Amino acid sequence: MTLxxxxxxxxxxxxxxxxxxxxxxxxLENLTMWDALxxxxxxxxxxxxxxxxxxxxxGNLGYVHSMEIMAxxxxxxxxxxxxxxxxxxxxxxGGYAGxxxxxxxxxxxxxxxxxxxxxxxxxxxxxxxxxxxxxxVKKNPNAYTSMAISNLFAPSNREKHQKKISLIxxxxxxxxxxGILAALEGMKDRPDLSLLxxxxxxxxxxxxxxxxxxxxYDQSRTESNITxxxxxxxxxxxxxxxxxxxxxxxxxxxxxxVC
Numbered sequence: 001m002t003l004x005x006x007x008x009x010x011x012x013x014x015x016x017x018x019x020x021x022x023x024x025x026x027x028l029e030n031l032t033m034w035d036a037l038x039x040x041x042x043x044x045x046x047x048x049x050x051x052x053x054x055x056x057x058x059g060n061l062g063y064v065h066s067m068e069i070m071a072x073x074x075x076x077x078x079x080x081x082x083x084x085x086x087x088x089x090x091x092x093x094g095g096y097a098g099x100x101x102x103x104x105x106x107x108x109x110x111x112x113x114x115x116x117x118x119x120x121x122x123x124x125x126x127x128x129x130x131x132x133x134x135x136x137v138k139k140n141p142n143a144y145t146s147m148a149i150s151n152l153f154a155p156s157n158r159e160k161h162q163k164k165i166s167l168i169x170x171x172x173x174x175x176x177x178x179g180i181l182a183a184l185e186g187m188k189d190r191p192d193l194s195l196l197x198x199x200x201x202x203x204x205x206x207x208x209x210x211x212x213x214x215x216x217y218d219q220s221r222t223e224s225n226i227t228x229x230x231x232x233x234x235x236x237x238x239x240x241x242x243x244x245x246x247x248x249x250x251x252x253x254x255x256x257x258v259c
Contacts, residue, residue: 002057005076011057012050012077016042019110020086021256022074023049024094026116027183028145028172030056033091037241040249045256048086050077052097054179065182067190070097071104078108087111087203087259089252091241092214093183099193102200111203111259113252116238118206118215118223121192130188137180145172145180154211154237164242198227203259205229207251209236209243230255 002009013031021041023034031049038047051058053065053073061069074097078086087110090098095117102109122130136144149168153161197204206229208220215238224231232251236243 003076003080005073006061008053008059008061009057010051010053010059010073010077012048014046014048014081016044016046018045019256019259020046020048020078020081020083022078022086022088022098023047024052024070024074024088024090024097025049025055026092026094027187028055028149028175028180029091029168030171032056032171033241036245037249037252041253041256046083048077048081048083050074052094052183054182055175060176060178060182063178063182063185064189065179065186067096067100067186068104069186071100074098074101075105075108084108085110087113087256089113089115089256090117091115092117092238093187096187096190099196100190103193103196106200109202111205111255112200113205113207113255114229115207115248115252116209116212116215116240118220119192119194119197119227120219120223121190122188127188130184134181134184137177137184141177141180142173145169145175148172151213152238153243154209154213156211157237157243161239161242194223194227197229203230203255205232205255207232207234207240207248209234209238209240211236212238214238 088098095114234244
């Protein structure tokens with residue numbers, strides 16, 4: 001299904017009835033990343049998956065897709081569906097967008113789960129890495145997306161999930177150059193929302209991978225303690241919905257039950 005947000009088409013999918021769950025994908029992904037997990041939840045809940053701006057079948061909303069812009073897109077989808085409150089499950093960049101939603105639309109949030117994601121802003125080192133990525137993308141976007149996606153998986157899992165990696169790479173090549181650049185700019189400039197996460201009194205959870213090559217596990221453990229957020233640890237890297245699909249689905253289901 002599609003809606004028009006600021007004269008731009010936004011693609012989303014809705015299945016099931018009951019408590020609303022909003023699924024937000026990560027960078028270079030799209031709503032199909034949730035296809036293996038949603039069937040476990042749709043029998044009890046209303047599952048809403050959204051293509052964030054510049055990804056999947058959704059158009060671009062400018063040259064910088066801030067997390068606040070993405071949060072506004074989520075709110076527009078909920079408004080069209082007449083959903084007043086929802087649980088947000090966000091993977092990586094989707095978690096950043098979910099936190100921005102929590103900041104702007106707190107009264108419409110039932111709970112938030114950060115899957116391989118963080119409330120912290122980029123470090124100076126990480127910002128430099130994103131700036132370099134922007135330069136590389138402008139010269140050769142396909143080479144960048146291929147390298148970036150392989151590096152999301154734990155080294156021990158890359159051969160095992162080679163077919164999935166190849167599929168994600170093919171999907172990523174359909175992401176427009178503007179969409180890639182706008183997301184990189186938005187992630188690089190996002191604010192630190194760890195204090196917001198700490199102050200949230202609703203159910204909140206971080207699911208972290210022991211071998212995550214993007215977000216070090218020790219950082220997630222420290223963040224969990226500081227922000228008073230439940231931490232669930234799973235074997236795998238930055239793509240736990242693939243690397244540890246069964247346990248990931250079970251933990252998401254258990255979390256949603258308490259929201």
